[in-house]
Every structure is written in C-alpha cells, then in structure tokens.
Amino acid sequence: MTQSLERTRALDRRLDQAAELCRARGQSLTPLRRRVLEIVVEAGRPLGAYDVIDILAQERGRVAPPTVYRSLDFLLEQGLVHKVLSVNGFVACSQATRPHAAELFICQRCGTAVEVARRVADERLEETAAELDFAIDSVVLEVRGRCADCRIETSPPHVTA
Amino acid sequence: MTQSLERTRALDRRLDQAAELCRARGQSLTPLRRRVLEIVVEAGRPLGAYDVIDILAQERGRVAPPTVYRSLDFLLEQGLVHKVLSVNGFVACSQATRPHAAELFICQRCGTAVEVARRVADERLEETAAELDFAIDSVVLEVRGRCADCRIETSPPHVTA
DNA sequence: ATATGTCATGTTATAAAGTAACGAGACCGG
DNA sequence: CCGGTCTCGTTACTTTATAACATGACATAT
Ligand SMILES: [Zn+2]
Ligand SMILES: [Zn+2]
Ligand SMILES: [Zn+2]
Ligand SMILES: [Zn+2]
Numbered sequence: 001m002t003q004s005l006e007r008t009r010a011l012d013r014r015l016d017q018a019a020e021l022c023r024a025r026g027q028s029l030t031p032l033r034r035r036v037l038e039i040v041v042e043a044g045r046p047l048g049a050y051d052v053i054d055i056l057a058q059e060r061g062r063v064a065p066p067t068v069y070r071s072l073d074f075l076l077e078q079g080l081v082h083k084v085l086s087v088n089g090f091v092a093c094s095q096a097t098r099p100h101a102a103e104l105f106i107c108q109r110c111g112t113a114v115e116v117a118r119r120v121a122d123e124r125l126e127e128t129a130a131e132l133d134f135a136i137d138s139v140v141l142e143v144r145g146r147c148a149d150c151r152i153e154t155s156p157p158h159v160t161a
Numbered sequence: 162m163t164q165s166l167e168r169t170r171a172l173d174r175r176l177d178q179a180a181e182l183c184r185a186r187g188q189s190l191t192p193l194r195r196r197v198l199e200i201v202v203e204a205g206r207p208l209g210a211y212d213v214i215d216i217l218a219q220e221r222g223r224v225a226p227p228t229v230y231r232s233l234d235f236l237l238e239q240g241l242v243h244k245v246l247s248v249n250g251f252v253a254c255s256q257a258t259r260p261h262a263a264e265l266f267i268c269q270r271c272g273t274a275v276e277v278a279r280r281v282a283d284e285r286l287e288e289t290a291a292e293l294d295f296a297i298d299s300v301v302l303e304v305r306g307r308c309a310d311c312r313i314e315t316s317p318p319h320v321t322a
Numbered sequence: 323a324t325a326t327g328t329c330a331t332g333t334t335a336t337a338a339a340g341t342a343a344c345g346a347g348a349c350c351g352g
Numbered sequence: 353c354c355g356g357t358c359t360c361g362t363t364a365c366t367t368t369a370t371a372a373c374a375t376g377a378c379a380t381a382t
Contacts, residue, residue, distance in 0.1 A: 030360090050339075064362060066361080067362090088340095114295075129266065132309065133308075139303070139304050139305070142246075142300070145297040191330065227371090228332070231330080235330095
C-alpha cells in the first residue's frame with residue numbers, strides 16, 4: 001500500500017477539482033462522498049457497491065448499504081462516476097468536467113474499464129432514434145473483451161479483488 | 162386473453178423455427194425452454210426472470226429460480242433472447258437466425274424495447290478497439306428514453322406489468 | 323437387462339445487489 | 353429558539369441471481 005507522494009498529490013488534486021465542481025453547482029462533496037470517490041478512483045476499475053462498503057467498513061466499522069448507495073448516487077448525478085451495468089459496478093469518470101454517457105471498454109480478465117472520449121456511436125444512433133421518433137434520454141455502451149495486456153493470456157480471469 | 166388465431170399461428174411458427182434452429186445445432190428446445198421463450202415472445206417487452214417464474218407458477222405450481230434461469234441462459238446462448246441490462250430483463254430476439262449483439266431502444270415509460278437491425282456503432286467502435294489493442298467479445302448498446310407513443314405523455318411510467 | 327453416461331429438471335439454500343422508511347444531528351435563516 | 357433542509361445512520365426488506373445436490377429420462381455399451 002506504499003503509494004507514492006506524487007500519486008497521492010495527484011489524487012488530492014483530482015478530489016479537490018471534484019469538490020470545486022460540486023460547489024459550483026451548489027452541491028457539496030462531503031467527507032463521506034469524497035472518501036467514496038477516492039476509493040473508486042484509487043481502484044482504477046469498476047468496484048461493486050459492496051466492495052466499497054467493505055473498504056469503508058475497515059475504517060469506520062459497520063457501514064450499511066444505503067450509506068454507500070446514497071454517495072454513489074450522488075456521484076453519479078454529478079457525473080463523477082459511471083455505473084457499469086455489465087458488472088454491477090461503479091467506475092470513476094476520467095473526464096468529469098461535464099456529465100456524459102460513458103463508453104467503456106471492459107476487460108473480462110483483469111477487470112479494467114477504459115473510458116473513451118470520442119463518441120463511438122452518435123451520428124447513426126441519432127439518425128436511428130429520429131427514424132423511430134424516439135427521444136433519447138441516455139445511452140449505455142459497454143464493450144466487453146480483453147485489453148491489450150490480457151489478450152495474450154489464456155489463463156482464467158483473476159480480477160485482483 | 163383472447164388472442165387471435167392468426168397470432169397464435171404466427172407464434173407457433175416462430176417457436177417451430179426456434180426449435181429447428183436449436184436442432185440444427187445439436188441442441189434441443191425442450192417443452193420448458195419452448196414455453197419460457199413463448200412467454201417472453203408474448204410479452205413483447207423485457208420481462209424479469211421473476212415475472213417468468215410467476216407466469217410459469219400459475220401453470221405448474223411452485224417454480225424455483227434455477228429452473229427459469231437455466232432456460233433463459235439456454236435461450237441466451239442460442240441467441241433467441243437478449244438480456245437487457247438496463248432493466249435486468251430478458252427480451253425475445255427479433256431476428257434470431259444468428260447470434261448478434263442487440264441494439265435496443267428502451268422506452269422508460271411503457272417498457273417496450275425495440276431491437277434495431279442496422280449496426281449503429283460498428284465502424285468507429287472497431288477502429289477504437291484496434292487503437293486500444295482491445296479484443297472485442299461482445300457489445301452492449303442500450304438506448305433509454307421515450308418511444309414515439311410515449312414522448313407526448315407527461316404521466317408517470319405505467320409499464321403494464 | 324444391467325451398468326454407465328449425459329442431459330434436463332427439481333429442490334434447497336444462500337449469495338449479491340439494491341431500496342424503503344424512519345430517526346437523529348448539523349446547520350441555516352427567520 | 354424554531355422550522356426547514358440536508359446528510360447520514362439504522363433497520364428491515366425486496367429483487368435478482370447462483371451454488372450445490374438430487375432425481376428422472378434416455379442413450380449406449382457391456
Ligand atoms: Zn466519464
Ligand atoms: Zn485485462
Ligand atoms: Zn437480436
Ligand atoms: Zn413507450
């Protein structure tokens with residue numbers, strides 16, 4: 001668990017930016033919410049709500065689900081994390097300056113989830129929606145497969161819990 | 162529950178085709194699996210596994226979850242149904258001749274899910290995967306919003322259970 | 323016909339994910 | 353001080369999904 005000072009500073013900066021973003025919206029990144037975000041950012045891959053609960057519980061004793069779900073819901077609303085339906089998990093947004101639909105490449109071996117900036121779908125998607133006279137509210141795009149590091153490996157998933 | 166004879170025949174034909182498809186693959190669409198598929202087709206929108214359980218239970222008494230989940234898993238493998246992550250549901254595939262990723266437009270008011278044939282994503286998706294050196298296994302694309310019928314309505318969701 | 327194997331299903335129990343409802347403390351403005 | 357709002361704690365529960373084991377049907381081999 002020896003994280004470099006540099007990384008710690010970068011993390012703090014990131015959290016400060018998130019706090020500022022919330023403040024600018026008249027919302028507050030409370031200590032709990034900040035810590036939950038920190039946990040998710042540090043993980044670097046999607047975490048289940050109950051993973052977060054377990055981590056928090058080591059620090060503060062029993063933590064009930066609503067405590068964490070509320071914070072995660074808040075972070076979702078603020079666009080600071082994304083929900084990953086494929087794994088029932090939550091991952092930190094890599095570009096949280098404004099809310100957007102996530103486009104994720106999720107490795108089924110190591111569990112990493114890479115968020116892609118460029119809109120992969122968009123044009124044809126909106127065309128199709130227009131043809132259907134369908135009013136888009138949100139889009140879920142999740143690509144499952146093997147990341148560069150894992151595509152050689154034949155071994156079973158290990159997903160370093 | 163007065164379904165027209167025509168519709169019943171069309172449904173039977175569809176189920177027969179599914180059976181033939183399985184047979185051609187050395188698999189068997191057993192009575193249970195056929196009935197589960199029928200239920201999902203008849204619903205015309207995503208059903209939860211427990212919805213299917215309830216319907217089956219009216220016909221045969223207590224039905225335990227594994228019974229239905231196994232059938233649904235089979236139908237998923239055969240590409241006869243799709244899982245809809247957004248609603249934890251299962252919907253009949255509208256073009257099951259060969260397996261494919263579903264691209265679904267899901268109405269959040271009435272619950273219908275329209276499957277689109279044209280690949281909305283593809284080109285740019287594969288480009289991006291190539292750049293990441295990511296080996297695609299499957300793609301989840303779910304568009305949430307309001308269908309043509311529901312986009313006028315302001316009332317709350319009713320999702321005719 | 324008896325044994326062996328495979329497949330589908332039944333059955334029990336439990337895990338994993340998510341939410342409803344209520345209450346207590348902090349904090350702010352009247 | 354009081355009333356509202358916001359955050360979090362707590363209890364209990366619902367919904368979704370799976371593990372593990374048992375049974376019955378059918379096919380094939382001895
Ligand atoms: Zn993002
Ligand atoms: Zn990987
Ligand atoms: Zn389909
Ligand atoms: Zn609708």
